[in-house]
Amino acid sequence: MTDWSPDSWRRRPATQQARYKDTAALDAALEKIRSYPPLVTAGEVERLRAELSAAAKGRRFLLQGGDCAEKIEDCTSDRIASKLKILLQMSLVLIYGLNRPVIRVGRMAGQYAKPRSSSVERLAGKEIASYRGDLVNDFEPDERRRMPDPARMIQAYQHSALTLNFIRALIDGGFADLHHPEYWDMRDFHGTPAEAEYMKVVGAIQDSIGFLEGLGEIGTDLLDRVEFYTSHEGLHLPYEQAQTRTVPRREGYYDLGAHMLWIGERTRSIEGAHVEFFRGVRNPIGVKIGPTCAPEEAVELARRLNPNAEPGRIVLITRHGADQVDRYLPPLIRAIRDAKLPVVWCCDPMHGNVIKTRSGRKTRSFEAILDELGATIRAHEMAGTILGGVHLELTGERVTECIGGALGLTEDDLDESYETFCDPRLNYSQSLEVALLLARRLGGEGRIS
Numbered sequence: 297m298t299d300w301s302p303d304s305w306r307r308r309p310a311t312q313q314a315r316y317k318d319t320a321a322l323d324a325a326l327e328k329i330r331s332y333p334p335l336v337t338a339g340e341v342e343r344l345r346a347e348l349s350a351a352a353k354g355r356r357f358l359l360q361g362g363d364c365a366e367k368i369e370d371c372t373s374d375r376i377a378s379k380l381k382i383l384l385q386m387s388l389v390l391i392y393g394l395n396r397p398v399i400r401v402g403r404m405a406g407q408y409a410k411p412r413s414s415s416v417e418r419l420a421g422k423e424i425a426s427y428r429g430d431l432v433n434d435f436e437p438d439e440r441r442r443m444p445d446p447a448r449m450i451q452a453y454q455h456s457a458l459t460l461n462f463i464r465a466l467i468d469g470g471f472a473d474l475h476h477p478e479y480w481d482m483r484d485f486h487g488t489p490a491e492a493e494y495m496k497v498v499g500a501i502q503d504s505i506g507f508l509e510g511l512g513e514i515g516t517d518l519l520d521r522v523e524f525y526t527s528h529e530g531l532h533l534p535y536e537q538a539q540t541r542t543v544p545r546r547e548g549y550y551d552l553g554a555h556m557l558w559i560g561e562r563t564r565s566i567e568g569a570h571v572e573f574f575r576g577v578r579n580p581i582g583v584k585i586g587p588t589c590a591p592e593e594a595v596e597l598a599r600r601l602n603p604n605a606e607p608g609r610i611v612l613i614t615r616h617g618a619d620q621v622d623r624y625l626p627p628l629i630r631a632i633r634d635a636k637l638p639v640v641w642c643c644d645p646m647h648g649n650v651i652k653t654r655s656g657r658k659t660r661s662f663e664a665i666l667d668e669l670g671a672t673i674r675a676h677e678m679a680g681t682i683l684g685g686v687h688l689e690l691t692g693e694r695v696t697e698c699i700g701g702a703l704g705l706t707e708d709d710l711d712e713s714y715e716t717f718c719d720p721r722l723n724y725s726q727s728l729e730v731a732l733l734l735a736r737r738l739g740g741e742g743r744i745s
């Protein structure tokens with residue numbers, strides 16, 4: 297690619313960027329990050345590309361999930377392990393139901409930068425800068441602490457490394473606990489109509505794992521080879537550029553801060569800096585597509601980011617909102633299909649379904665999330681295309697941020713354990729239930745209709 301360089305994005309309009317006052321401190325922080333060893337390897341990135349190209353053909357399924365915004369203070373062993381646990385359990389449920397290998401991609405180890413609908417926030421009559429994620433400024437609504445601080449990039453990078461180190465260690469140790477019934481927390485399903493069915497699926501998975509382990513060497517080996525990839529929104533371009541490099545014996549540039557990056561709904565302008573930057577790296581790139589993206593625009597984006605139409609490179613993450621899927625998704629699918637562009641179709645049923653409660657809290661309803669998944673699956677079935685994955689905001693904790701689900705959380709329950717700094721996440725049992733319902737629907741009939 298002759299007309300691209302790691303800094304060619306600087307000649308394009310870059311939206312949603314932090315404005316640092318101290319440019320010397322900014323340069324020093326970026327230099328430090330450039331000098332650090334990378335978080336992931338080019339070989340891992342290429343392996344994910346190969347796996348995603350299989351997902352585009354319906355031979356694998358992508359499960360991408362994690363926090364809306366990671367917090368540096370949440371970089372603890374318990375929280376990392378519980379997020380990994382729920383993603384792993386969901387993936388087993390999906391493998392069981394879909395009969396396909398699942399590609400696990402966390403919104404983890406780097407999801408520290410957030411786009412904002414407004415760059416300022418009004419607080420007690422005063423205007424202060426909006427929170428842009430722990431990578432940029434502090435969540436505390438204080439004028440000074442909301443100033444972008446370059447040192448936070450180093451902190452975020454180091455915490456990404458700590459998180460990833462622990463994920464790799466947990467995975468290397470195998471998941472010996474998986475077949476223990478107490479490892480699967482099913483208490484929220486007790487007494488619900490679906491309890492018997494969910495217990496049956498989980499029991500069958502435990503039996504299969506027990507069987508594999510019983511085989512000795514082969515079994516342990518199979519469970520040891522669990523792959524796990526990381527991803528985050530590629531928003532903060534100087535930070536991403538600092539992690540982008542060439543590696544010996546491979547062609548092209550890799551952003552080695554994560555295996556996969558995605559371009560958000562607010563920054564996917566075709567002539568903008570984000571598309572310019574990400575068109576030049578080898579990583580798989582997700583693009584969020586909402587109702588404001590015309591089908592021709594999506595085609596142009598997929599071409600610009602993948603001019604040689606290589607499979608496994610582009611994941612189109614549609615997020616129209618449950619009520620809008622029928623209107624916007626079919627023409628989008630037709631345009632991409634008719635242009636013969638190889639993409640992985642992925643559904644994000646979270647970001648088009650944010651609602652505000654009477655008390656002003658952001659939430660999402662479990663039913664709307666299921667509705668968007670169902671409408672999206674139907675649209676692909678009708679077009680003869682394949683839904684290759686889902687993108688979810690979730691946590692392994694028992695938070696109360698989304699309403700509905702097995703526990704029947706209502707607006708009044710939200711105050712109990714509402715911890716997110718950003719969008720509301722599915723909790724442990726809501727996440728498991730989405731996987732169970734999705735497995736049933738994609739493997740046959742079910743409540744997601």
Ligand code: PEP
Nearest residue numbers: 364560561562584615647
């Ligand atoms: C997100 O994934 O947290 C996000 C901001 O999504 P979108 O760009 O689709 O609004």
Ligand code: CO
Nearest residue numbers: 364689718719
């Ligand atoms: Co979000």
